[in-house]
Amino acid sequence: MLQAIADIFSYSFLMRALIVGVLVSLCASLLGVSLVLKRYSMIGDGLSHVGFGAMAVATVLNAAPLAVAIPVCVITAFLLLRINEKSSMGGDAGIAVTSSGALAIGIMVISMTTGVNTDIYNYMFGSILALDNTDMILCIVLSVIVITIYFLFYNRIFAVTFDETFSKATGIHTGIYNMILAVLTAVTVVLGMRMMGALLISSLIIFPSMTSMKLCKTYKSVIVVAAIVSVVCFIAGLLISYLYAAPTGASIVVVNIVVLIIAGIIKRGRSK
Amino acid sequence: MALITCENVVLGYDGEKVLSDINFAINSGDYLCVVGENGAGKSTLIKGLLKLINPMEGKIILSDGLKPSEIGYLPQQTAIQKNFPASIFEVVISGKLNSMGFRTFYSSKEKKDAMDKIEMMGLKGLEKRCYQDLSGGQQQRVLLARALLATSRMILLDEPVAGLDPVVTAELYELINKINKEMGITVIMVSHDIHAALKYSTHILHLSHRQLFFGETGKYIHSEAAKEFLAVE
Numbered sequence: 001m002l003q004a005i006a007d008i009f010s011y012s013f014l015m016r017a018l019i020v021g022v023l024v025s026l027c028a029s030l031l032g033v034s035l036v037l038k039r040y041s042m043i044g045d046g047l048s049h050v051g052f053g054a055m056a057v058a059t060v061l062n063a064a065p066l067a068v069a070i071p072v073c074v075i076t077a078f079l080l081l082r083i084n085e086k087s088s089m090g091g092d093a094g095i096a097v098t099s100s101g102a103l104a105i106g107i108m109v110i111s112m113t114t115g116v117n118t119d120i121y122n123y124m125f126g127s128i129l130a131l132d133n134t135d136m137i138l139c140i141v142l143s144v145i146v147i148t149i150y151f152l153f154y155n156r157i158f159a160v161t162f163d164e165t166f167s168k169a170t171g172i173h174t175g176i177y178n179m180i181l182a183v184l185t186a187v188t189v190v191l192g193m194r195m196m197g198a199l200l201i202s203s204l205i206i207f208p209s210m211t212s213m214k215l216c217k218t219y220k221s222v223i224v225v226a227a228i229v230s231v232v233c234f235i236a237g238l239l240i241s242y243l244y245a246a247p248t249g250a251s252i253v254v255v256n257i258v259v260l261i262i263a264g265i266i267k268r269g270r271s272k
Numbered sequence: 273m274a275l276i277t278c279e280n281v282v283l284g285y286d287g288e289k290v291l292s293d294i295n296f297a298i299n300s301g302d303y304l305c306v307v308g309e310n311g312a313g314k315s316t317l318i319k320g321l322l323k324l325i326n327p328m329e330g331k332i333i334l335s336d337g338l339k340p341s342e343i344g345y346l347p348q349q350t351a352i353q354k355n356f357p358a359s360i361f362e363v364v365i366s367g368k369l370n371s372m373g374f375r376t377f378y379s380s381k382e383k384k385d386a387m388d389k390i391e392m393m394g395l396k397g398l399e400k401r402c403y404q405d406l407s408g409g410q411q412q413r414v415l416l417a418r419a420l421l422a423t424s425r426m427i428l429l430d431e432p433v434a435g436l437d438p439v440v441t442a443e444l445y446e447l448i449n450k451i452n453k454e455m456g457i458t459v460i461m462v463s464h465d466i467h468a469a470l471k472y473s474t475h476i477l478h479l480s481h482r483q484l485f486f487g488e489t490g491k492y493i494h495s496e497a498a499k500e501f502l503a504v505e
Contacts, residue, residue: 037356152376159366162356163347166415169322170370170422171341217402218359 017128023143024192029230032209045202046095047189052198053102077182126197126249200249207256214263281330296486303459305469308479314462344419344427361399367421389417409440426458
């Protein structure tokens with residue numbers, strides 16, 4: 001175990017994975033609390049599939065994956081929010097259509113050109129080897145931006161999440177804060193996708209806040225605990241993945257499931 | 273002086289009229305009860321007054337320097353709030369956000385204001401408690417404290433006693449009456465409870481897709497609209 005921790009600090013690819021993973025876990029858990037409470041959890045899932053589609057197309061076109069996927073996901077996030085607010089179809093159906101549509105397009109594009117190769121496998125299920133130095137620097141910059149914006153708007157995001165009608169009535173532009181939330185989520189999803197995989201990134205958003213809400217009663221404590229749970233689960237998952245040569249994303253999700261179950265048991269125990 | 277004046281207002285959604293020919297004025301210090309059956313357009317009127325929807329015809333005029341954001345609003349509770357992890361203090365102080373401009377964090381004066389309102393609502397000592405663990409009556413008082421923090425002039429309450437037991441309902445009515453009489457805050461309340469409306473309000477607005485009655489409560493009792501409505505009750 002100690003040897004594994006020492007290894008992380010000596011291998012540069014592991015070090016990169018650790019830095020990026022911790023930052024993305026932080027972003028995901030902060031945003032996750034608002035998304036889960038607003039019943040927007042599935043937006044993260046929809047965006048990750050769209051991200052996969054965009055990355056697949058970028059790979060085929062030989063473009064930089066992140067440079068394509070981030071704008072595409074941000075635009076999709078705007079659209080999904082609009083569908084949620086305006087459309088008669090209902091947000092959940094809109095998300096389902098978008099996410100399976102994007103996944104299908106991604107797979108079609110790949111199978112017609114290069115065939116399913118390691119890159120695509122990595123986008124689906126994640127890999128800690130996927131990150132190079134440029135990716136890492138981009139991830140650090142973007143995560144710091146996401147975290148800063150989140151803290152600047154912390155009080156307003158709380159107000160809009162708790163009671164959108166009241167906020168709107170008292171003159172807060174709720175639409176803008178929903179947009180900010182969607183854009184930050186889109187960026188976080190794309191950043192985390194490389195490591196977690198398109199199929200698992202939304203768990204990084206949902207699990208820590210679910211766990212935290214079982215244990216905590218105030219908004220601030222929910223946020224703090226979600227952030228801690230998220231980072232701890234990520235590091236534990238990374239270690240397991242390294243020690244047992246298991247897929248990174250899946251290892252992290254499994255750790256999160258165990259923690260969520262433990263939190264559920266603690267909550268039961270308390271209420272008895 | 274009139275705070276809000278409605279002139280031939282028509283309100284609705286997607287081109288369909290829900291309420292038409294609304295004409296009334298609310299003066300500073302009034303206690304107006306909006307009554308009417310389910311689906312009569314009471315909530316639609318509230319949305320119009322808060323500028324959440326625009327009138328299809330006519331004008332809603334806010335005067336005496338009243339801004340839409342200065343109307344403290346107590347909405348009906350949503351499903352999300354029932355399981356929301358937030359302390360009472362966190363909920364109440366969010367009422368201050370409308371007056372903060374571009375500032376992002378609360379000042380110590382704003383925190384003190386919030387504590388004052390919590391105390392005024394009889395919730396002192398509970399400020400760290402979780403909102404979802406409170407009784408229905410306490411939750412309404414938390415939302416009332418938040419509304420009072422957002423305004424010093426007018427509060428708008430949408431069915432504030434829905435789902436509360438008779439004792440708590442009476443307490444809440446007394447509290448609202450106190451806010452109106454002692455703090456001089458204008459009250460607009462949507463209510464199903466015609467008897468409480470007659471007891472506390474100064475003015476009544478009776479809606480049924482159009483305006484059946486508007487005027488002083490004393491005159492309402494003898495009006496045609498009231499006779500029918502009270503007979504049904």
